[in-house]
Amino acid sequence: MRRYGASPLDPMQTVTITASPDHLASYDGQVAALVACNLLGRLSPSVQIGFHDIAIHPRLPWAGRSLTEHALGGMRAVDPFGNYGARPINTGDFRFHLGPDGHDALVHGSGWNAYIGQGPSPLPLITSDVGVGAALSVVLGAAHLFRTRFGAMTVPFVSNAWDWTNAPIVINFSPVGISLGHVMTAGFGSVGSTANYFLALATRDFRASLIDHDKVRVQNITRSPIFTDAHAKIDLVKVNAGATFLREVGVKDVDADPVALHESSLWNLRDSGSIDVLISAANEFNVRYHIEMGFPPIQLYATTGRNWQTTLMRHTPGAKACSLCVFPPDARFAPTTCATDGSSARQTTVEEERTDAALPFLSFAAGLMTAAEVLKLSARRYPLSPERVMLGLKDQPLLIGTPLPHRNGCLCESRHAGVHRSAIAGSRYARLACFEI
Structure with a gap:
């Protein structure tokens, strides 16, 4: 990180990942949760899971397992000395919230679309299982967290991974059932x-x-x-x-x-x-x-x-x-x-x-x-x-x-x-x- 003229995040500042319950129950929401835990756990040694546990979605590789246990196991495998756990959000934590609502600042993906910024999310609801926009929103949110050193998401950003433009797009194309x-x-x-x-x-x-x-x-x-x-x-x-x-x-x-x-x-x-x-x-x-x-x-x-x-x-x-x-x-x-x-x-x-x-x-x-x-x-x-x-x-x-x-x-x-x-x-x-x- 220092080779980029940057320094690691303050290890004493806890990042707590929360999520809207309905979003977390969806495929997109769980992709966002898994990617958020994986990425933030490599970016910071102090990450807590603040959402309620749920079984992993049937469309994901680890279907039926505990989402919290799987995510925690991944973070601890990366840094055995990190402060990783599952608890409700505390005062002083930086909240990294996944979903279209539920907090004043959001990290939200639906279909091929991604959004970070103030709530509510402007993204159209895409019901097909894609996950790409959800993962992209987490990357954008993590970059904001690192760039601003836990600053507020006051300026919104919308993009899509379908044609790589700065506007949401309603596309139901999904890789489900298609061999690569x-x-x-x-x-x-x-x-x-x-x-x-x-x-x-x-x-x-x-x-x-x-x-x-x-x-x-x-x-x-x-x-x-x-x-x-x-x-x-x-x-x-x-x-x-x-x-x-x-x-x-x-x-x-x-x-x-x-x-x-x-x-x-x-x-x-x-x-x-x-x-x-x-x-x-x-x-x-x-x-x-x-x-x-x-x-x-x-x-x-x-x-x-x-x-x-x-x-x-x-x-x-x-x-x-x-x-x-x-x-x-x-x-x-x-x-x-x-x-x-x-x-x-x-x-x-x-x-x-x-x-x-x-x-x-x-x-x-x-x-x-x-x-x-x-x-x-x-x-x-x-x-x-x-x-x-x-x-x-x-x-x-x-x-x-x-x-x-x-x-x-x-x-x-x-x-x-x-x-x-x-x-x-x-x-x-x-x-x-x-x-x-």
């Missing part, structure tokens, strides 16, 4: 792990392949909803922690490869069309080069920045801008003379281990935005937003969507469209490709 297909995640750090966490809250109907060579470190715990103190103490490989989580919540088909992407047989030996969507959340070993020279399916990912922003990006096969247009390859890396020759794409560089940083709510925002795009891939009119969407959280929240420009001289200029078309043929979202006829 084969989702490969290259890089299982904060963004990759968080994206898979949010996918699992929405549906377990997907095949997951996880690729990352790295191990869980102490600095990873606060910014991933999956990693725990126990993982860091034994240097557990990140993809193994992720695979265990996904299997435990009910994702039946999970593969984990604890290597860098360019060394992974899951990537290098895959059949044409076998991967439906790639969450490209890695940033080492010239990974963008290896991805683009491997003729990828649609790519979705988000990055975090030092100005407290999260940027979502989408690269569709055949589009004018590939990921190398945005992240040019290392100067030490020699370009191939033929885009269909994979020999030099197996080269790599050795990078020094480094300790990076990210504010917890930024990582949650990045993973959530990525997961939201994956969940919308089957929507009839997808894509619904520009290729790049930036969410700024340093001041009053800001959403901006812009197209991605092509970079002149990029290696994708010589990539063979016919080969790329063949490589993704048969994949679930091949219809989204925009190759010229």
Whole structure:
């Protein structure tokens, strides 16, 4: 946090999470409660659950269990020395209230919509189980809490995760009953792990392949909803922690490869069309080069920045801008003379281990935005937003969507469209490709 010019929250200031009873009984309300406990428990060592206990919703992975016990267990697994418990709100607590009413300041999500601000909430009631707006509202609320140091929510903010605009939208599209297909995640750090966490809250109907060579470190715990103190103490490989989580919540088909992407047989030996969507959340070993020279399916990912922003990006096969247009390859890396020759794409560089940083709510925002795009891939009119969407959280929240420009001289200029078309043929979202006829 200090690398962002910020300091941790006052550990003596207790945050108490409360909720409107009707909202808490709904799927959206319980997604909000689970995400709030998970995120705030990584942001502060002093969090109390102030809502009455209830059984976890049938649509969630831990259906039927105690919501309070599950949430407390998660917070204590992150920080065994934290002050976490369940009690009514006390005088002096900062109240983090979930729902459309019940307090003067609200954190409310319904369907794809999110709101923070004074009550009552202006959001329309969406009855379909989505959860994305609920999770987004918690991220916005946590960012406000941290930015203002427990300041009042006097300025409202409304947004939606459907087309990433600052207005609520009535859309009943839900991932319930829709298979996501084969989702490969290259890089299982904060963004990759968080994206898979949010996918699992929405549906377990997907095949997951996880690729990352790295191990869980102490600095990873606060910014991933999956990693725990126990993982860091034994240097557990990140993809193994992720695979265990996904299997435990009910994702039946999970593969984990604890290597860098360019060394992974899951990537290098895959059949044409076998991967439906790639969450490209890695940033080492010239990974963008290896991805683009491997003729990828649609790519979705988000990055975090030092100005407290999260940027979502989408690269569709055949589009004018590939990921190398945005992240040019290392100067030490020699370009191939033929885009269909994979020999030099197996080269790599050795990078020094480094300790990076990210504010917890930024990582949650990045993973959530990525997961939201994956969940919308089957929507009839997808894509619904520009290729790049930036969410700024340093001041009053800001959403901006812009197209991605092509970079002149990029290696994708010589990539063979016919080969790329063949490589993704048969994949679930091949219809989204925009190759010229």
